[in-house]
Amino acid sequence: MAVNGAKRPVRVADCSGANCDPGEFMxxxxxNGPIDAITGDYLAEINLANNAEAYNAGKHPGYEQTALDGFRLTLELINKHKIKVVLNAGALNPAGLAKEVKKLIDEKGYDLTVAYxxxxxxxxSIDDILKESGLVPHLDELNPNIxxxxxxxxxxxNPNKPIVSANAYLGARAIKKGLDEGADLIMCGRVADASPxxxxxxxxxxxxxxxxxxxxGGLVAGHLIECxxxxxxxxxxxxxxxxxxELExxxxxxxxxxxxxxxxxTKHPQxxxxxxxxxxxxxLLYEIQGEHYLNSCVKADLKNIxxxxxxxxxxxxxxxxxxxxPPTTKLAVFYKxxxxxxxxxxxxxxxxxxxxxxDIHEYQIRKRLRETGQLDxxxxLEFQRIGVPETNPKSQIRGTTQVRIFAQSExxxxxxxxLKAQMYNGMQHYSGAHGSMDFRTALPKEFLTYYPGVIEQAKLQEGVHILDKIATAENFSVKKFDSGHPSKTEPLTQRVSYEPTNPVDLSSFGETISKPLGDIALARSGDKGANVNIGIFVHTDEEYDWxxxxxxxxxxxxxxxxxxxxDYYLERVEFPNIKAVHFVVYGPLGRGISSTPxxxxxxxxxxxxxxAKYVDIPARFLSAEKYAAGMI
Structure with missing residues (x-):
């Protein structure tokens, strides 16, 4: 598959998709086999904000500890096999993580160069940015329908809603610059997931x-392995x-x-x-925006992948x-x-x-809140009903459902x-009321809200700092390199959305059976700020036409x-080569994962x-042969 005369493919192994992944994965x-580089994405959108106050108070190191655990376990192999490592794990304090890794290198006497x-x-600078330009544009504002x-x-x-973190999503320029200048191990803060x-x-x-x-292509490869x-x-x-x-x-x-x-x-076979x-x-279909997938270094057109x-x-x-x-990149702002x-x-x-x-429970609570003047x-304030009881249940728990009362207020x-309204009606409850007696989740706690904005890349001071090899981690000195900005950009436009191309009359597929869509199709979904995406695909050309x-x-x-x-808005595109239909649903997550109800x-x-939803599936797609082959 390699291009004639080109250097062999670079073999990059992922070691983390979230900060819960332990060091042993690195x-x-x-x-377990030959690799040229290790990359890891330890940062979800909320990591930085969750740890910001503790870090500023000296109660958190600012970086992800599991990454440092990985270096403790793996540094000998990294040194022996000359493996490059680029981790999205420095979070609020990539310099601190770099210093800790340098200490490990010094203790072992290895000849490895660390950068961040x-x-x-x-x-x-976020206050100055907002004073200069007002509120930075929202990531979804290009679409007037949203x-x-x-x-x-x-x-x-708003003094009651202070900002706790503000991080731009960087591309790969500083990483490449660091590697060009001789770095072996690079600690990143908030670079985009695929940038390493x-x-x-x-x-x-x-x-x-x-x-x-x-x-x-590098962006797609990064997207495929970063989770x-x-x-x-x-x-x-x-x-x-x-x-x-097989799933452990x-x-x-x-x-x-x-x-x-x-x-x-691929993967190691062990x-x-x-x-x-x-x-x-x-x-591939996980957490993408549609036909175009964005990074601050490139925009990937996935239409014909x-x-x-x-x-x-x-x-x-x-x-x-x-x-x-685009000339801009995402700016993740979290505030109280x-x-x-x-x-x-x-x-x-x-x-x-x-x-x-x-019905009775919700009525009682809302009535009491209205009486105390607090309802507005x-x-x-939501009463979310979870589950449906089993008919003629075989045990009590199989005949039980829950109601989740979720509330937010400034x-x-x-x-x-x-909580007082709940207790006021505590002995006037519906028949058989029960639940956890642990009320810790009922006590008010602060929550963070996510604002996904955009900022001009030209306003960022991207770069890489390389720790001096002869200096110790305590005697900290660095060589500083600017990584510049994209030499060519293209303004963002509203994302495409369209209905089926050359649709086929559904009656032409013959007899149908009402069955779950999942009997014929696989799918994946995920979050992007306020939005949820879903990609659904099948296996044959005829199934895809349907x-x-x-x-x-x-x-x-x-x-x-x-x-x-x-209030929601829907975008739809098609990926014919992989027989997929993709949707973005704008709005379900409200103000993002940290505050969504x-x-x-x-x-x-x-x-x-x-x-799990039932649709009319052509009977011939539900053949015993396909079941036996594991296709459905």
Missing amino acids: FNQAN VVGDNLMD KLAKDTNNFVG VIGIAQWWHQWSDTDFDQLA SAYATGANFSGFEKYATE NIALPIAEIHANGDCVI QNGFVTEDTIRCQ SIKEISKDRVFVSGTKGLPP GGYQCEMLMAATGTPESIGRKY DFDI KQVTLYGL LRSLLTSGKMKELIGDDWTP LLDGLGKGFADYIR
């Missing part, structure tokens, strides 16, 4: 910053045909990136898991096209949004009786009023059911909800 990647990326943390959640942008100048992989591939193949097809085991069997809607034992101790993925940007996704067309299609299994646990990915990046609490109550019985019980002080006293003709925007709204509201705050369960 060790496994270095120990700077320029993403704008906390010291309605932002209530109070999304009311934090500017792009930086490694760009350095290895010496792509220029206008080699957009190649950079876009830990998501490419190798985790969070996989096709899990049912695999034994439970899953190997993390490896990308072999060619000089032209194409890649092979651990469980699997790399198939289906796992890679699922991961191709995914082909070439041998066991080896999947070839090609067809990505690159376009100039107020207070929130939640309570869980349970009821047992028939669906009709449980529904009436929860809530920003959010005033702490308002939430204490909710799927894309069935899944209009109107049909998706119908499948979403009672969860759809007029949804139980599924990351949108991960949305795909399985849609797959």
Whole structure:
């Protein structure tokens, strides 16, 4: 697959998709087979904000501890095999992580150079940025059809809603610069998830910053491996045909990136898991924005991407096209949004009786809050009914459901009023009321709200600082390098959305059977700020003609059911080479994961909800042969 005469593919192994991934994952990647580089993404959107106050108070190191654990376990192998390491783990304090890694190197006497990326943390300048330009544009503002959640942008100048973190999403420029200048291990703060992989591939193949097809291929490779085991069997809607034992101790993925940007996704054979067309299609469709996937170095056009299994646990990915990046990049601002609490109550019985019980409970609480003059002080007050009881239940728990009371208010006293209203009606409860007696979640606690803005890349001071080899970590000295800005950009435009291309008459597929969509289709979904995306795919050309003709925007709204509201907006595109239809639902998560009232705050369960909905599937797609082959 390699380009004639080009340097061999660079073999990049992922070691983390979140800060919960332990250090042994880094060790496994270095120990189980030959690799050239290790990358890891330890930062979810909320990590930085969650730790900001503790870090400023000297109660948190500012970086992700599991990354340092990985170095303690793996540094000997990194030194022995000359493995480059680029980690998105420095968080609020990449310099601090770099110093700790330097201490480990000095203790071992290894000849390794450590660096850290700077320029993403704008906390010291965010007030000036906002004073100069007012509220920075929201990431979704290009689309006039999108309605932002209530109070999304009311934090500017509000002393009750102070900003706690502000970080720009950086690309790969500083990473490549550090590698060009001799760094072996690079600690990043808030670079975009795929940027470490792009930086490694760009350095290895010496792509220029206008080699957009190649950079876009690196972006896709990074996207495919940056979510830990998501490419190798985790969070996989096709899990049912695999034994439970195969879904434990899953190997993390490896990308072999060619000089032209194409890649092979694979894994070490020593651990469980699997790399198939289906796992890679699922991961490609995870948390993307549509046909175009953005990074501050490149915009990847995914329309004609191709995914082909070439041998066991080896999947070839090609067809990505690159376009100039936007002149802006995402700016993640987190601020204190107020207070929130939640309570869980349970009821047992028939669906009709449980529904009436929860009606009574909600009526009692709201009436008491109205009487105390507090009902209108809530920003959010929801009574979410979870589950449906089993008919003729075999045990009490199988005949039991829950109601989740979720509340937010700028005033702490308002939430204490909710707890008092609950207690006021405590002995006037519905028949058989029960639940956890632990009221810690009912006590008001501060929550953070996410504002995804955009900022001009030209305003950022991106760079890399390389620790002097002869200096000790205590005697800290660095060489500073500026990494510049993109030499060519292209303004963002509203994302495309369209209905089925050349739809096929659904009646032409013959007899149908009403079955769950998941009997024929796999899917994956995830969160992006206030929004949820979902990609759904099938396996044959005929199935794809049916799927894309069935899944209009109107049909998706119908499948979403009672969860759809007029405030939401839907975008739809198609990926013909991988037989997928992709949607972005704007609005369900409100002001993001840190403050959303949804139980599924990351949108991960949305795909399985849609797959569970019944649709009329052509009978011939549901053949015994396909069941036997594990395709459905």
